[in-house]
Amino acid sequence: MPSALPNRRPAFAVFLLLVLLQPGCGRTVGRRREVITSEHGAVATDHRRCSRIGRHVLREGGHAVDAAVAAALCLGVVSPASSGIGGGAFMLLRLADGEAHAIDMRETAPLRASENMYAKNAALKASGALSVAVPGEVAGLHKVWKQYGKLPWKRLVMPAVNLALHGFRISPYLHMQMVKTMSGILADKGLSEIFTVNGTLLGIGDICRDKVLAHTLQSIAVHGPGPLYNGSIGVELVRDIQKSGGVLTVEDLQNYQVKVKKPISGDFMGMEILGMPPPSSGGAGVTLILNILAQYGIPSGISGSLGLHRVIESLKHLFAIRMNLGDPDYVDVSKVLSDMLSVKFAKELKKTIFDNMTFSPEHYGGRWNQIGDHGTSHLCIIDSARNAVSMTTTINSYFGAVFRSPSTGIVLNNEMDDFSIPGNVSANVPPPAPANFIRPLKRPLSSMSPTIVVQNGQLRGVVGASGGAMIIAGTLEVFLNYFAKRMDPLSAVMAPRAYHQLIPNVVQYENWTTVTGDHFEVPADIRAALQKKGHVLQGLPGGTISQLVVHNVGDSDVHGEVLKGKLTAVSDPRKGGLPAGY
Template structure:
């Protein structure tokens, strides 16, 4: 489990740019935690496909009460969280420090793409692909979520959040109701080299106070210093090629946003040497 830092990051963003009272921002989430929420079809599919839920008492109590998996339209809530109040006291959480950095800016095809610096590889990977395209004459979801926001003043936010795999480490804390992440899995480990998996990456080995390599690609696109678009997605290693192809579909080929998202995509895993295709609503989510 990696130290959860999402709330700390949101608080830092609020301190710098927020206008509303901090407490008011969480009222909708608090209401959902107390009263529950209706299970959407996408979540129902993830619940049905996951083998982790019935193996962990915490997950089972929330997502399979009475040993019966929740389905679309059911109400999901955690009674223990409502009773406990969800208070966490951990030294690691207190010591977590938010790192504020400038966005990486990449020029591509008349647009400027602003995205995450390392250890996220998304923006740099997209830059690599775009540089390859300049020489041409033609042009699976884990536990990740992404949101794109543009307000009436043209302020833009592109934010990716994740617990890594679907339902994280497959463990849910009964006291807090929080699904435990398995972000440590994003680090590389010194294993034997094989033909069906990526080789070890020493620069991404586990070290204290280190952030693992990531494929998250939240980006903001500008043209002539004016906002042109906000993109991002989920799907682990599928994120980067999904973002690249949707970017090309819309900004280069002129497709409407929905058509750009729903158009077929191709993906190469590099190792193993396999090319896969996706049609319709792709496994790699994107907004």
């Protein structure tokens, strides 16, 4: 069994392997900076500077939304491979009075986009200017801030301005992303300007500055989203994109709309689970799986190798169904959504799950091929009033389209790659999903799964994950670890995870040593038990990155008055992030 790297608590890593998936493993060993307990407010992000920026906002009397704006914009600067103002996001907001909203700031297809736009060269869908969809993050953040923010907009944007202007140190995780995208960075003038010196990538700890992006953010800080969506920055951005072969226009930016929706709501063990509606498949997906697993008995029925088998089988059912979803403004998803939220439907699916075996993809009834969405960054925030935000932000693949606008400093998304496209279908691969075909102004299907948990009218926790198509599984497993298996918050996030996406018919299990030195690996006895049931296993040197903030109010049945228990926040050490609170 591989051990942790030197000086990173090998005993703790071994302990994790022993306790994985065991009921009641709520103890942790040693003190970890990735978990904090606070009285008033807490912020958990992928990066310690962004968590601290969010904490400062809360300490000054800011709303959870204020902290989300500041933290998200910070992440776009210091984690530019995962998120930024050139992308989009889903935010789930629950106010202290119980009112809840799902804010859809997902990217949209340009007006000039079409179903067959990649027929001559499918590679253009994955990277480059033609893969860019209309970004929505700045518009979405500003809209929700206008309604709920307490601090000045400029105050929230300026920390990101200063980081871009004065520089930040390249983290080990960002450097890993840079190395994996090295050829693309070197080939793009905009990216190479800030991530290389004399043709060589910056190293871990080197200072990265982007004065052009700082100027863009400064303009947004002073004037709001106007310069980007209806002003000089937008004009320059469009000019750069079109010069490189893209089809995005100023009209696309001017027409972008943030959509505020009602969250998905499901029940599990007496808790209300709030999630994101379509075009996210996350909220309905998590609810469907929980409805299946609830029938097995909690926690015994979801523990050990058998419990993991049941989770995997439930995931396979989800992935068979989710490709029937799409942007509800373009596709009628009411029937499939109703099924995914139905306890009766989950009971029918449970009848097809056998504890002693698994099946080929055909058994689960999937008609369509999967899309492989990527990347992302997730943050969780609870403020002193117990307003809560769960937000997942993305530019899709590492460095999005691998295209940075030289005039604006904005790293653009490649969200068009999250659409399905017509194509030649082989005998062994299902056809692409028509519900997710490209249409002008349509939003592509997503796996992002921001989640908020409520019990007896009281906020219990905020959770979510980044990691593309694995997000639903990652969010689900952390949720089950804490709320069902009663692990402590740190152990719930630290426990090694497994994933399945139906096609290919393979269980991917964590087996890697992270950039910060922790080793994560599903134990050999668990793997052997899965293989005996017919699962094909494949080690995965990566996975999801999860954030979790829990509100320690117990199982009180008090209604009306907002209880103020302590907050425990965890940032996933897999990416090196740290939480902050006060």
